[in-house]
Amino acid sequence: MTDVPPHRGQPSPPLPRVRLVDVAREAGLSKTTISAALNGTGRLSPEVREKARETARRMGYRPNAAARRLRAGRARLIGYVVGEFADAPWNFLESPYFARLTAATAATSLRRGYAVVLLPAGSLQSEWADLSLDAVVVADPVADDPVVEDLLAARIPVFSDRSVEGRPGAYWVDVDAGGAVRGALDHVREQGARRPVVVVPDSTTRFHTEVFAAHEAWCAAHGVPVRVVRAGGPGNGPVIRAVETALTGDLAADSAADRARPDALLVVAEASPPLVLDATRRLGYGVPGDLLLVCVSEDVTAEHTQPPVTTLSLRPEAIAEAGIETLVAVLEHGDREAAGVLVPTRLDVRASSVRPAQAEYTSRPPT
Amino acid sequence: MTDVPPHRGQPSPPLPRVRLVDVAREAGLSKTTISAALNGTGRLSPEVREKARETARRMGYRPNAAARRLRAGRARLIGYVVGEFADAPWNFLESPYFARLTAATAATSLRRGYAVVLLPAGSLQSEWADLSLDAVVVADPVADDPVVEDLLAARIPVFSDRSVEGRPGAYWVDVDAGGAVRGALDHVREQGARRPVVVVPDSTTRFHTEVFAAHEAWCAAHGVPVRVVRAGGPGNGPVIRAVETALTGDLAADSAADRARPDALLVVAEASPPLVLDATRRLGYGVPGDLLLVCVSEDVTAEHTQPPVTTLSLRPEAIAEAGIETLVAVLEHGDREAAGVLVPTRLDVRASSVRPAQAEYTSRPPT
DNA sequence: GCCTTGTGCGGGAACGTTCCCGCATCAATA
DNA sequence: TATTGATGCGGGAACGTTCCCGCACAAGGC
Numbered sequence A, B: 001m002t003d004v005p006p007h008r009g010q011p012s013p014p015l016p017r018v019r020l021v022d023v024a025r026e027a028g029l030s031k032t033t034i035s036a037a038l039n040g041t042g043r044l045s046p047e048v049r050e051k052a053r054e055t056a057r058r059m060g061y062r063p064n065a066a067a068r069r070l071r072a073g074r075a076r077l078i079g080y081v082v083g084e085f086a087d088a089p090w091n092f093l094e095s096p097y098f099a100r101l102t103a104a105t106a107a108t109s110l111r112r113g114y115a116v117v118l119l120p121a122g123s124l125q126s127e128w129a130d131l132s133l134d135a136v137v138v139a140d141p142v143a144d145d146p147v148v149e150d151l152l153a154a155r156i157p158v159f160s161d162r163s164v165e166g167r168p169g170a171y172w173v174d175v176d177a178g179g180a181v182r183g184a185l186d187h188v189r190e191q192g193a194r195r196p197v198v199v200v201p202d203s204t205t206r207f208h209t210e211v212f213a214a215h216e217a218w219c220a221a222h223g224v225p226v227r228v229v230r231a232g233g234p235g236n237g238p239v240i241r242a243v244e245t246a247l248t249g250d251l252a253a254d255s256a257a258d259r260a261r262p263d264a265l266l267v268v269a270e271a272s273p274p275l276v277l278d279a280t281r282r283l284g285y286g287v288p289g290d291l292l293l294v295c296v297s298e299d300v301t302a303e304h305t306q307p308p309v310t311t312l313s314l315r316p317e318a319i320a321e322a323g324i325e326t327l328v329a330v331l332e333h334g335d336r337e338a339a340g341v342l343v344p345t346r347l348d349v350r351a352s353s354v355r356p357a358q359a360e361y362t363s364r365p366p367t
Numbered sequence C: 001g002c003c004t005t006g007t008g009c010g011g012g013a014a015c016g017t018t019c020c021c022g023c024a025t026c027a028a029t030a
Numbered sequence D: 001t002a003t004t005g006a007t008g009c010g011g012g013a014a015c016g017t018t019c020c021c022g023c024a025c026a027a028g029g030c
Helices: A020-027 A031-039 A047-057 A066-072 A096-111 A127-133 A148-153 A176-188 A205-224 A236-247 A273-282 A316-333 B020-027 B031-039 B048-061 B064-073 B096-111 B125-131 B148-154 B178-190 B206-222 B236-247 B273-282 B315-334
Strands: A077-082 A115-118 A137-138 A159-160 A170-175 A195-199 A228-233 A264-267 A292-296 A309-312 A341-343 A347-349 B077-082 B116-118 B134-139 B156-159 B170-175 B195-203 B228-231 B264-267 B292-296 B310-313 B341-343 B344-349
Touching: A020 A031, A020 A047, A020 A341, A031 A047, A066 B064, A066 B125, A077 A127, A077 B170, A096 A115, A096 A137, A096 A316, A096 B116, A115 B077, A115 B096, A127 A148, A127 B064, A127 B206, A137 A148, A137 A316, A148 A159, A159 A316, A170 A316, A176 A195, A176 A292, A176 A309, A176 B148, A195 A205, A195 A236, A195 B031, A228 A236, A236 A264, A236 A273, A264 A273, A273 B273, A292 A347, A309 A316, A347 B148, B020 B031, B020 B048, B077 B096, B077 B125, B077 B170, B096 B116, B096 B134, B096 B315, B125 B148, B125 B344, B134 B148, B134 B315, B148 B156, B156 B315, B178 B195, B178 B206, B178 B264, B178 B292, B178 B310, B178 B344, B195 B236, B206 B264, B236 B264, B236 B273, B264 B273, B273 B292
Parallel strands: A077 A115, A077 A137, A137 A159, A159 A170, A170 A341, A195 A228, A195 A264, A264 A292, A292 A309, B077 B116, B077 B134, B134 B156, B156 B170, B170 B341, B195 B228, B195 B264, B264 B292, B292 B310
Antiparallel strands: A115 B116, A309 A347, B310 B344
16 A cells, blocks of 8 residues: 555645746747647757757646637537437437447547547437537437438538438448348358247337348248347337247247247347346247347347357447548548448357257256 | 438538627627627627527527637536546446446536546546546546546546545545445345345445445344355456355354355345346245345346346436536536535335235246 | 858737727716 | 716737748858
């Protein structure tokens, strides 16, 4: 243990921050020279440059961000707003996907010299117009999102993790929804599943419509009936209820064979993996014995269930990184061509979707 | 479906933003008058004030934040940094407590006219010194946190959700840890539990040491042996292992009676409620039949387990609200006396901690 | 020795806002 | 009618930085 640091003496002198002119006076140079020395610009002799830097360092000089911004015309601030959840504007962070996307956005931005400002979901720019943000990240916009329209009308560049096509000023990174669905379904098929059922949110986001379409195409290609249940809304409750519907076999089916219990479950809606697993058990399924389970989720609890749950990650970190790169390129060099990057997903195979012979754990439902 | 909005014509004219002088010229008034009209200051006739406002609105005037900040000397920016998780600087948002604290901090700040900037956990101000933040919220600082020391040395006001006593420039809101523990233990005792066991993280934060002390005092007062297990670290893995230790009865105990299986479990470390519930089941406990379960957690999944899990909420929204209130008071009026508010916790009683006769659900362990 | 070219540094304007004053105008009072 | 005070509005400085330009001086070519 070190000593407790002494309390700082002065209660609070008005704290005259050291400015450029103060450094200039101290160093016997002009503010122009100091500025050029610190920014690495201008024509200066090495000695003068070093002296300026040394003096600034010694005096603890820190440039005034507001003045710099005023002069430069850019605030180096990026807003972050979520399209959905407009009725509960701040709950989005409780979703692991958004939590990680938010964190990764902030991290990448900061590395590129931009600060990220958190905004209430679904809010319009009039509510925070006085922040004068350089750009805004709109996470998961709905179709024809009013938030996006509002920002573009105000001529604020927009970046999104979903397609926003045909809008000048909008840039995006897209998730390979089709590839993700095919990958997950191929995986459970390889593991022996023949009657997979899919749970998808009843949402108009492009991701989910693509998931829907890819699923139908896959089923057609493999001669498998389309078994899908749409979850009524976001949140664990509706998704769990959809899972229950999917597993109790109330699905419309063409033949008797199709009414057989499903042997694989792909949950595309974000829900807590332990809760999904519990629901399967309550309905009498052993995982992975009777049912192979894959969840589209970023939730770390998937690793800690027994058996651990296979997840399909949308890789929010990669999305944020690619997105901020393009956004910064647009802001700083006016590259207007960089929209539309496609980020592949990642399947983390765990015991819940591996055929029992190979599985480490097999949970049995209560008898 | 509405028509797709037409693409905006101009690719991007240099976008000469409308300034105060532009509004002034248009309205035939001076910039001073416009400024006063919009800010509600000065002595102006109602007609002129209205005309100024109308013109500004019509021209789409939006004040330049940088200029305003430069003039005012304050950036109206508040940083948000987490003390813990320094080795994984961005994971904190995946914890429901931090997710909600972050969101509530941003929401309250924005209402008071301040924007919240997300910062990497454990980072020092030298890494983002050029943001010139008015203040920084340090969530869950460790004892003698270097982040706090660093900020105070740079004379940046600090607000925290944990005590930071004896540091001028530091303000905090505290959680009533003792009351929380007593409340939870009283609750399970009322429900008939006589051998409660507590899981606490092995951490030096004031909250956890207070929990520890309050637990000991409560046990002494009720003549109950102190049963406590310390979790090795944050995250679900260590906490689940601690729960397993707590329930398998490897605790040091003074008498044979004390070695009896516990009949209540209070998990103070933040872990996923479904995972904790699963762990109890794997060890052969029925909840709430054999074991009353209370988790200190903000996780919404607690409502969706069967049985739903009783949680003790630290009420991050209340913490953030009280904290930002005092911080804004300090920044704007220099109130230096407002440190140390105490926020009570809230016990959300659900089936997992209610004596079976009254319980709606009782989960049975696999036989 | 004069003109050109290049180097090293400083003066001063500009970014857009807010706020301190000062100058009118006008009503109320002596 | 002159004096005061209040009211309504505008001029101009200031916030701290960057950047354009200009000036002084040195070196090189004829």
